[in-house]
Amino acid sequence: MKRKLFLAAMGVSALCAAPMSFAQSLIKGKTDAGKAWAVQVTAPKGWTSQPGFAHDISVSGAIVLGDVSDGEPDQVLRLIVLPREQPTLDAALADYRKDHLANAPKDKSAPYHVDNKTMSCKAIKFETEAGIEVSAFCDPGAASSVYLQWAMIDGPDAGRQNRDLQAFEKVVASSVYKP
DSSP states (O other): OOOHHHHHHHHHHHHOOOOOOEEEEEEEEEESSEEEEEEEEEEEETTTOOOOEEEEEEEOOOEEEEEEESSSSEEEEEEEEEESSSSSHHHHHHHHHHHHHOOOTTEEEEEOOOOOOSEEEEEEEEEETTTTEEEEEEEEGGGGGGEEEEEEESOHHHHHHHHHHHHHHHHHOOEEEEO
């Protein structure tokens, strides 16, 4: 019995430690003022940029896991290119947190760490009744006149959350804004 438990534990740790492979994606668009932008990201294997799906769900870009033909992919990382209305990322994140909790006062929030070498990013994670929601705001610089917001909602399954949070972190960390 101990051997079976050990082997099962080894299988779980091997599964958790398995490396992801990645592919480059380029998401393009225009600001409300008509200024062109592009965001290059590195997406995990199986995740693809889906401009048509992004348009269908009214966001600037979407990195999707699974088939979108039925409108129900396994997971979606949403990119929203926002006009720079707040002077800092902290202020933008505070407004987002306040709005979220006004609509869902039972949710619990906590800072969430994301790292991006090309621009400053701040993130927040909400524990919801249905699972989690995580959102990262990135600042490509004042000259861009925008903030980037990456967002993801996930259900209660811890294994799936782990997989999806790893993908979210990778996409946010690899985001490069191109004016």
